Structures are given as structure tokens and as C-alpha cells.
Amino acid sequence: MIKIGIVGYGNLGRGVECAVLHSQDMELTGVFTRRNPKSVKTHSDVPVYSMDKVYDMKDQIDVLVLCGGSANDLPKQTVELAEYFNVVDSFDTHAKIPEHFANVDEASKKNKHISIISVGWDPGLFSLNRLYGQAILPQGHDYTFWGKGVSQGHSDAIRRIDEVKDARQYTIPVEAALQSVRNGENPTLVTRQKHTRECFVVAEEGADLQRIEEEIKTMPNYFADYDTTVHFISEAELLRDHQGIPHGGVVLRSGTTGFEQENKHVIEYKLTLDSNPEFTSSVLVAYARAAHRMYQEGQHGCKTVFDIAPAYLHPESGDELRKKLL
Amino acid sequence: MIKIGIVGYGNLGRGVECAVLHSQDMELTGVFTRRNPKSVKTHSDVPVYSMDKVYDMKDQIDVLVLCGGSANDLPKQTVELAEYFNVVDSFDTHAKIPEHFANVDEASKKNKHISIISVGWDPGLFSLNRLYGQAILPQGHDYTFWGKGVSQGHSDAIRRIDEVKDARQYTIPVEAALQSVRNGENPTLVTRQKHTRECFVVAEEGADLQRIEEEIKTMPNYFADYDTTVHFISEAELLRDHQGIPHGGVVLRSGTTGFEQENKHVIEYKLTLDSNPEFTSSVLVAYARAAHRMYQEGQHGCKTVFDIAPAYLHPESGDELRKKLL
Numbered sequence A, B: 001m002i003k004i005g006i007v008g009y010g011n012l013g014r015g016v017e018c019a020v021l022h023s024q025d026m027e028l029t030g031v032f033t034r035r036n037p038k039s040v041k042t043h044s045d046v047p048v049y050s051m052d053k054v055y056d057m058k059d060q061i062d063v064l065v066l067c068g069g070s071a072n073d074l075p076k077q078t079v080e081l082a083e084y085f086n087v088v089d090s091f092d093t094h095a096k097i098p099e100h101f102a103n104v105d106e107a108s109k110k111n112k113h114i115s116i117i118s119v120g121w122d123p124g125l126f127s128l129n130r131l132y133g134q135a136i137l138p139q140g141h142d143y144t145f146w147g148k149g150v151s152q153g154h155s156d157a158i159r160r161i162d163e164v165k166d167a168r169q170y171t172i173p174v175e176a177a178l179q180s181v182r183n184g185e186n187p188t189l190v191t192r193q194k195h196t197r198e199c200f201v202v203a204e205e206g207a208d209l210q211r212i213e214e215e216i217k218t219m220p221n222y223f224a225d226y227d228t229t230v231h232f233i234s235e236a237e238l239l240r241d242h243q244g245i246p247h248g249g250v251v252l253r254s255g256t257t258g259f260e261q262e263n264k265h266v267i268e269y270k271l272t273l274d275s276n277p278e279f280t281s282s283v284l285v286a287y288a289r290a291a292h293r294m295y296q297e298g299q300h301g302c303k304t305v306f307d308i309a310p311a312y313l314h315p316e317s318g319d320e321l322r323k324k325l326l
Helices: A011-020 A051-060 A074-082 A094-108 A123-135 A151-161 A175-182 A209-217 A235-241 A276-294 A318-324 B010-019 B051-060 B074-082 B092-112 B125-134 B152-159 B175-182 B207-217 B235-241 B276-296 B318-324
Strands: A002-007 A026-033 A048-050 A063-066 A086-089 A114-116 A140-146 A164-173 A193-204 A227-232 A248-255 A261-274 A301-303 B002-007 B024-034 B048-050 B065-066 B086-087 B114-116 B142-144 B164-174 B196-205 B227-232 B247-257 B265-273 B301-303
Touching: A002 A011, A002 A051, A002 A276, A002 B051, A002 B114, A011 A026, A011 A276, A011 B247, A026 A051, A026 A276, A048 A051, A051 B175, A063 A074, A063 A276, A074 A086, A086 A276, A086 B074, A094 A114, A094 A301, A114 A276, A123 A248, A123 A261, A123 B125, A123 B276, A140 A164, A140 A175, A151 A164, A151 A193, A164 B002, A164 B207, A175 A248, A175 A261, A175 A276, A193 A209, A193 A235, A193 B125, A193 B247, A209 A227, A227 B152, A248 B010, A248 B276, A261 A276, A276 B164, A276 B207, A276 B265, A318 B092, A318 B164, B002 B010, B002 B051, B002 B276, B010 B048, B024 B051, B024 B276, B048 B051, B051 B276, B065 B074, B065 B247, B065 B276, B074 B092, B086 B276, B092 B114, B092 B301, B125 B247, B125 B265, B152 B164, B152 B196, B164 B175, B164 B235, B175 B247, B196 B207, B207 B227, B265 B276
Parallel strands: A002 A026, A002 A063, A026 A048, A063 A086, A086 A114, A114 A301, A193 A227, B002 B024, B002 B065, B024 B048, B065 B086, B086 B114, B114 B301, B196 B227
Antiparallel strands: A140 A248, A164 A193, A248 A261, A261 B265, B142 B247, B164 B196, B247 B265
């Protein structure tokens, strides 16, 4: 059994707990939190420890799955823990990945541990499909669409507007753009042509709805470059209809082959997810399995999804995989 | 530059030639054939050699891409050549993969070469997506649909019928079945519910069309279990409208997460290919790059797509990939 520790117990940590419980070759050692451990109630009866206890339990943990945020937690936490543990994180600030990789790689190598960073679906599975697509069809174009799904950052941005009580924002791919890519037309698409934004807003009583709508639609970076729809709804409706955290998206590689580039090919990878954090957690747990196996083989240093042979992710042996899945 | 040799010059071999010419880090050493080399005209000016010359050119070839057939060529050819070369093949008889793997593995290890077998899209990219899907969503169901595309085996079966001059058979996924899987309904589908078969037949003059149609539709294994449509067309129409070799298909993993399995997720991987052999060749060439790199690192033995870390497939460095694609 692979012994897993969870660092941080929000949506992602809870998802990892759930995924480990459903994995036959894994067991949970504990959850580690910076909060008061007594205030954290896990779903299963896995014990909760204070974060500073984690180093005492080094020998009871094969892989730590780090479930903190990319902005404030992981840049420091992954580096600190990678020195003493095999770790997997979901660091998703694309622009800072090279820096994070270098820091974690240095830490991991001190005691020959293995770390896998930026695991999830984007970065993660979507990145994999961008790589496979370019490697197989070097003459071609990449497209990534996100949604339909809840964007936490955009929802938060709306909540910061005056007289807004709560809000939920959905990112939605433009179907016509998707279809054009699927047809191999290789369109050049500006921001507005790729995604629309739909907002469900609970305003305070007597609020100036027109002003709120205007503030949303003209907000730079978040909404100004998109066609945005704003719906004002009641708090009860928000609770009833918008509590899920669905997401997903599509990665496409549209390319050509042939001596005259006369043959078109489209590779499409599409995710439709009821729960963004639970799916991301499931990816993290599969890569925790890989981290453990690669560590047992003596591999060390920082890796990403690009460096992990697929067979490491699946509980069955190479023989079984060749027989059943190849 | 990675020096590539091509063994066999049919549709697949020509596709490899084309893909190598479009790869900036590769060059073609030669084409090897069992035919009279003078009778083989390559598209570029790459030299053609008799098959028995290949061993003399060992030092001029980094990887041999084997473009023979799975029924008669590869079971013997891959094993023989794997002893002296790094090789990549597209062996696609699913049931015989374990045996082929064992034979090629033994041969490859004699002189520490690397071989990658069963490369293409099914087996190949589809297999990868079955593996990733199961590893990430262990609670779930697998679905594979093929088409719309030309099935060579089914076209040949029709051609063997009396008074048939030529034929082309398309395998077509049933849209309603696909949609049900995409909706996460996890349908149990019998053969007839997954694919239909559409046949374009050129009959001899005065042939008994009704008998031919009946023979097709009732042919065991090939057609009897499917809803089959037969169109009789002229030879001119066949030449005009059915010369392409399109194919493709969809692999889906439909699974659940959550403590009560309450959240559904669907992973879909879809290929839409104008030319089945050229796309397969492009996959072979990407894996030839991986074979060369892994050999340079001292790895050896037989591998499949499951054993190849994705980064080996792409010409750019790990740094570049993390920066641009992760």
C-alpha cells in the first residue's frame, strides 16, 4: 500500500481524501493543516495533524499531496517539503512554472526525493495533449478552450463590486469557433471569439443594477474583452442552482500531413467535469502513484507530467496493461 | 540529426518518408525493400536498397521504422531487426501483442537496443487514452468508437464476393450511442448499437445485385452483426469519390468521483483523420525520436507507448516544453 499524506484540507484536499479511499493500492496516513487540527473534520476517520508534525511522520508517508493555493502556499510549501518528502502539487501559475520547477528540483535533489509539480488538467492533462499534438503533427495549430465552467477568479472579481452580495461566473466556449477548429479551418481567433462570460449576481436590496452590470462588463482584463451576460438572481436561486463547481474544456491540434500538406487531421481532447476540484484531485492521486514507483526505482528531482511514462499512473502491471489496454 | 531508415515502402513507408522530411531534427538514410530496389521510386531522392543491405548500413542508421504488415511481416521482421537496430513498428494484432512483445524484448536485449512496438493510433494513442482514463477515473467505463473511416479488411471481404469488381467499406459510429456516452449515461451497447457499416460496391455488368447485397449483409463476423447499407456505384464514381483513406474514432472514459460517487466526469479523445496511413506514420516518427533519445541514455529492451515519457516525443528541450506547453 502506498501511504499518502494530504497537506491542506479545502476542496482539493477533500477530493484527494476521496480519491485515495477509492484506490485499492493506497492508504491515507493523515491530513496536515495550519489550522487548529481539532477544528478540521475529515470525511473518513483519517487523523488530522498540525502542519509542524509532518516532519515527525516522515517514515509513515510515501508521498505528500500538496493541496494549497498557487499564489501564496505552494511556492514556499512545495520547496520546503520536497527536501524531506516525495511530493505532488498542482501549481498552476503558468508563467511561474520554470522558476517553481528550478526551486523544487534543487530541494528534491538534496535528499534524492522525487517531486511532480503542476499536476491537474491545465496545467496537466491539457499540457500533455498539447505536447502529444505538436509532436505528432508538427505542421499545425494549437487551440485551447475552457468551460463551460465556474471561474473562481472571475466570480471573486464580481463580488468585489459595490452592492454585490454574491456571484458566480461561467466561462463558455463559443460553439462556432470550436466548430471551425474541428473542421480544420485553422481560424485566427481573438479573445472575444473564443469564449463568452455569463454572470449570476445577487445584489443587495435597492442596489443600482444598471451600474453593477456596467461595472462588470467594462472591467479590464476580466470582462472588457468578452461578450458578457449578466443575470440578477436571488440568493435562494444562487444557492439552489449554482452550488456545483463544474468545469472542463477542449484542447485541439489541427495539422496537416502529405508532401503537399494536402491531408488534414484534427486531434481533440475534451473534458466535461461535474467537479473541478475532485477531478484535479484524481489526477494528483494518479501522479502520486507514479512518484512513489519512480522513487522506488531510484529516480529523483523535480518532474512534470511530461516526464512521467504513462504506465506509472495505472495500478496494474506492464503485462496486464499490454494485454488489456494496448 | 537522427538518421532514419524505412523498411517497406507502401502507404505507411511513404508516410514515414513524408513525416521525416518535415521533421527538423531527422534525416532519411534510405528505404529498404524486398522488391527489386530499381522498381521502387521514392517521392524524395532518398536511395532505395535491397533489404539484405540493411545490416551493412548499421552504423548509418539510428532508428529503423518498420512499415510492413502485422499478419505476415512484423512478427518475424521486428524480431530479426531488433537484434541489430533500434526499431519502431505498428504491430496491431491486439491479441498477439504480449507474444510479440516478449519476442522483440528478447531480441532487443541481445545487443542492448531499444524497440517500440504497436505504435500508431489504435494500438497507440487510443491505448494511451484508455490508460490515462482508467488511472484518473478508476470508477468508470471505457468506450472506443471507430470511424468514420475506411476499413481495409471489410473492403477486401466484399471484393472476394462473386461478381464484385471493387468496393469500399466505411465504419461509422452511431451518433446516438456516442451522445449517450458523452452524457455520462454509461450505456451497455451491443455491436449493432455502436457502429453501422456503409458499403460502396462496383459490380460486374449484369451481376445479380440483390444476391451481392444479401451476401454482404449476412456475412458472419464482418457484417451480420451490424446495420449495413449497400450502394452500387460505377467504377468512375468509386475512383472519383472514394480514393481517400480517412479514418478516426473516439475513446471515452466516463467515470465518477465523490464520497457517494455523485459527480460525473467524461474524458473524450477524438481523432478525425484525412489519411489513416499518414497519421499513423507521423506517430511512428515521433516515437522513433523517443527511441533514439532513450537509446542514447542507455535504455534498452522492448517498450510500448505506455513506457515512453511524453517529453521524449517532442523535439524541444524540457525547459522549452515547460515554458511553452505546460
